[in-house]
Amino acid sequence: MRFVDPQVLARIDNLDLLARRVVDGFISGLHRTLHxxxxxxxxxxxxxxxxxxxxxxxxxxxxxxxxxxxxTFEAETNADVVTVIDVSRSMDFASTGITxxxxxxxxxxxxxxxxxxxxxxxxxxxxxxxxxxxxxPAARHRDTIxxxxxxxxxxxxxxxxxxxxxxxxxLNRRSIVVVISDFYAAPEDLGNSLGLLGAAGHDVxxxxxxxxxxxxxxxxxxxxLEDLESGERLALNPDxxxxxxxxxxxxxxxxxxxxxxxxRIDYTCFNTAQPLDHALFSYLSQRARLARRR
Amino acid sequence: MSFGxxxxxxxxxxxxxxxxxxIHLVAQRExxxxxxxxxxxxxxxxxxxxRHRTLRDPLLLALRALALTLLVLAFAGPYLLNDETPAIQDxxxxxxxxxxxxxxxxxxxxxxxxxxARVGEEIERMPANASAALVLFDDxxxxxAAMTGDKSHLRQALAGASTGHAGTNYARMFAHMPxxxxxxxxxxxxxxxxxDLQQSGLENDHTPRLLQSIExxxxxxxxxxxxxxxxTNVQVLGSDAESARVNLVAxxxxxxxxxxxxxxxxxxxxxxxxxxxxxxxxxxxxxxxALSVVPAxxxxxxxxxxxxxxxxxxxxxxxxxxxxxxxxxxxxxxxxAPSAVYLQQALALAARPKIVVQRVASxxxxxxxxxxxxxxxxxxxxxxxxxxxxxxxxFVTAGGGLFTIAxxxxxxxxPLLATALVPGTLGEELPDTxxxxxxxxxxxxxxxxSEQLRNAPVWRRRSVQTGVDxxxxxxxxxxxxxxxxxxxxxxxxxxxxxxxxxxxxxxALEPGFAPLTIALVRYLAKRHSGAGASAVTVGESVxxxxxxxxxxxxxxxxHVARGAGILIESPDGAxxxxxxxxxxxxxxxxxxxxxxxxxxxxxxxxxxVNVDVRxxxxxxxxxxxxxxxxxxxxxxxxxxxxxxxxxxxxxxxxPWWYLLAIVAALLLIExxxxxxxxxxxxxxxxxxxxxx
Numbered sequence: 001m002r003f004v005d006p007q008v009l010a011r012i013d014n015l016d017l018l019a020r021r022v023v024d025g026f027i028s029g030l031h032r033t034l035h036x037x038x039x040x041x042x043x044x045x046x047x048x049x050x051x052x053x054x055x056x057x058x059x060x061x062x063x064x065x066x067x068x069x070x071x072t073f074e075a076e077t078n079a080d081v082v083t084v085i086d087v088s089r090s091m092d093f094a095s096t097g098i099t100x101x102x103x104x105x106x107x108x109x110x111x112x113x114x115x116x117x118x119x120x121x122x123x124x125x126x127x128x129x130x131x132x133x134x135x136x137p138a139a140r141h142r143d144t145i146x147x148x149x150x151x152x153x154x155x156x157x158x159x160x161x162x163x164x165x166x167x168x169x170x171l172n173r174r175s176i177v178v179v180i181s182d183f184y185a186a187p188e189d190l191g192n193s194l195g196l197l198g199a200a201g202h203d204v205x206x207x208x209x210x211x212x213x214x215x216x217x218x219x220x221x222x223x224x225l226e227d228l229e230s231g232e233r234l235a236l237n238p239d240x241x242x243x244x245x246x247x248x249x250x251x252x253x254x255x256x257x258x259x260x261x262x263x264r265i266d267y268t269c270f271n272t273a274q275p276l277d278h279a280l281f282s283y284l285s286q287r288a289r290l291a292r293r294r
Numbered sequence: 295m296s297f298g299x300x301x302x303x304x305x306x307x308x309x310x311x312x313x314x315x316x317i318h319l320v321a322q323r324e325x326x327x328x329x330x331x332x333x334x335x336x337x338x339x340x341x342x343x344x345r346h347r348t349l350r351d352p353l354l355l356a357l358r359a360l361a362l363t364l365l366v367l368a369f370a371g372p373y374l375l376n377d378e379t380p381a382i383q384d385x386x387x388x389x390x391x392x393x394x395x396x397x398x399x400x401x402x403x404x405x406x407x408x409x410x411a412r413v414g415e416e417i418e419r420m421p422a423n424a425s426a427a428l429v430l431f432d433d434x435x436x437x438x439a440a441m442t443g444d445k446s447h448l449r450q451a452l453a454g455a456s457t458g459h460a461g462t463n464y465a466r467m468f469a470h471m472p473x474x475x476x477x478x479x480x481x482x483x484x485x486x487x488x489x490d491l492q493q494s495g496l497e498n499d500h501t502p503r504l505l506q507s508i509e510x511x512x513x514x515x516x517x518x519x520x521x522x523x524x525x526t527n528v529q530v531l532g533s534d535a536e537s538a539r540v541n542l543v544a545x546x547x548x549x550x551x552x553x554x555x556x557x558x559x560x561x562x563x564x565x566x567x568x569x570x571x572x573x574x575x576x577x578x579x580x581x582x583x584a585l586s587v588v589p590a591x592x593x594x595x596x597x598x599x600x601x602x603x604x605x606x607x608x609x610x611x612x613x614x615x616x617x618x619x620x621x622x623x624x625x626x627x628x629x630x631a632p633s634a635v636y637l638q639q640a641l642a643l644a645a646r647p648k649i650v651v652q653r654v655a656s657x658x659x660x661x662x663x664x665x666x667x668x669x670x671x672x673x674x675x676x677x678x679x680x681x682x683x684x685x686x687x688x689f690v691t692a693g694g695g696l697f698t699i700a701x702x703x704x705x706x707x708x709p710l711l712a713t714a715l716v717p718g719t720l721g722e723e724l725p726d727t728x729x730x731x732x733x734x735x736x737x738x739x740x741x742x743x744s745e746q747l748r749n750a751p752v753w754r755r756r757s758v759q760t761g762v763d764x765x766x767x768x769x770x771x772x773x774x775x776x777x778x779x780x781x782x783x784x785x786x787x788x789x790x791x792x793x794x795x796x797x798x799x800x801x802a803l804e805p806g807f808a809p810l811t812i813a814l815v816r817y818l819a820k821r822h823s824g825a826g827a828s829a830v831t832v833g834e835s836v837x838x839x840x841x842x843x844x845x846x847x848x849x850x851x852x853h854v855a856r857g858a859g860i861l862i863e864s865p866d867g868a869x870x871x872x873x874x875x876x877x878x879x880x881x882x883x884x885x886x887x888x889x890x891x892x893x894x895x896x897x898x899x900x901x902x903v904n905v906d907v908r909x910x911x912x913x914x915x916x917x918x919x920x921x922x923x924x925x926x927x928x929x930x931x932x933x934x935x936x937x938x939x940x941x942x943x944x945x946x947x948x949p950w951w952y953l954l955a956i957v958a959a960l961l962l963i964e965x966x967x968x969x970x971x972x973x974x975x976x977x978x979x980x981x982x983x984x985x986x
Binding site for chain 1: 334337338
């Protein structure tokens, strides 16, 4: 498998081109091992009832049993895929390479392109402390989503509960909802919000995007850290508190992972130094699991 | 290789190193802060506040501190001295320049002998590792021995030293000093000046200067200061028209006098006392005394004036002659009668020497008419016969003067032009009226200026095309030549490109006309240097022809004109012979010289030679006063220092250039490093953090 460095992708201004590059490379690497979302397989026989299409009568069964049965198949409907991106200020951070927000945009663009390619209806939502952009799922919304993603920027503090509640109210059909965020919120709040989507019948995939610095906290010497969202400052010695910080963030990700598991939500965590192909692979693997569950 | 700093005081600037240290210590990030996505987890950690005085980014601090250190070191002027050259710091080596005054005044009162003795002592006392140079100076310095450690060489140079005849010039001697020290030898540098410290040696336009680093020792060899009045020089005012008495003014120097004392002025003529008189208080206060003398003989007399108390060394000598009148032959015609009258009247005003004019028709010019003639004036008249032309040519070639006044007849005087006897080429009349506006400085025009003639309009004038041998003495307002001179044989010819009569110009009516005409005739007759009086100073070149002409010594002049040599008898009785068409000699002692014609009974012509008046002044300084008058210079500003730096093997390289280059490189690295810190979110101390 060929991996694409996010920093290389960051040089591509056009999100459409970027998504094509990632997705096409990804598919050629998989050799058609995953074709998801469509099924023409036989499902069951049922007794003929007046009004059924006679073309569906199974004449072989009639010959053996002298009874009329019709064949039923899996429906050939496309899924609604909605990517939800956190555009709060905490996402606008990069210790090296690209910001978390850019990474999330690349990932959303790739998922959108891939889904559209297999004829899924694609939609998108962005949020910070409220729902900002909302593009309902539709087969022809791919380009609109990519243009919107191009213009997205971080401007406000983050909040997850209210925006996801509003999103749940907007989704009429059962959809695959991919939530991309750094999930800086209390695990309880996250559980409520994500559980709401799950309870509404949506298949939820949680993608947590973090910067390498957030994961390893490799700061040295005395420093003053400033919260990107609240502006709060904290003078500290990173060397002295590194282990405690790492414990905290790992506990948080574990809690997030646990609550997702409890609600049958797929969870994945990425750092922005990882190739996008990884993230896409993970997404499609979970998508395959979702298909099997149906 | 040794190391040092030219400006060590600048090293105090290393205190600026505290600046980056303070920046790295004090400039904490409270003010700026490092952006971080969320402090959610950190808030829950009990944070132990770090000490604020921890040095941040020690590598960056080291870079900055090193750059500043090198910058300060560069400005302090580091230098390296090559060990192959002697160390300047070796104080045991010593170079001494012994400067000995050999001016004329050193001959008096045993000064020279004391100076020689003092130099001898210095040479004998010289340590083995020291070296010395010997310089003798009066008006100019002379290096008798270059810097050497060889005492025998110095002794030999001292043995050949003698007094000179010129005045003292300390400024020139000190200016010569830097060339005498040998920078390769290193060590201390010193000057030992042995002199009578005459104040007059410092009274010129230049201040003596000496390097601050050179030690100066001054030895005054004057034993006692002379007192009384000093006779500085004598001016000859001229003679009475009727009598043979010559009026003189004796100038007196202001010396210290004892109260109530009298000063006697003694006048000798040809060795005989002609007058002894007490100088009055008025005369002493005024600084001058008027007197008159009568030359004892018909031709040339030796006159000597002295103040009794000062002795012969301070006397003043001159030669006086009863000058023969200048004889002028004026060639004119009836047409030029008015202009001839103007000329005669102007020349008649001349006195000492008088100018006698004989007017001759051009056709009547004969050898007899030219006999005893000094100057021929051709006043706008045609000289056409070849005999007259040949006579004039011969006359000028032998040393006579010819003055041609152009007018209506230059064409008729064409044969004169063809012989190149008249300067330039006279052409057509110029159309415009003009004035004589420019008179060049020239011996023929001493005391004349264009102001004296510029009010006189010149209505008519002729163009003159001059050649390379012609000298333009005066011009009109439009630049055209008015008066042109040319040498011809031993004589001189001149041309005036306008007429004297009122048909040509109004010059004859101007007050300046008579002085101009008289001056020109005197110049052409070689009588322009004075009123028959001659006095020179030792060291001043004497033109024998000029001297003889001034005194009217015709026999001597004729002898020189034949190319024969002249014998010169100096006051001490030595005789030397000079030859050539323009013989000259340099008198080296004061007194009366006698110019003899070899193997002839003619009376020798005397020449009075005086001591340079600067050397006769009494005022001297003591060593302290003298040293205070010497301007001391900083070493870095001197040519000697540059010489030492540039050429004499002292490797005073310029490490500061390299230091500056290193500083530049360090600042570059610092810039990259700080930028990198900023890119990674670690804002460097003193820089703004980068937003995510």
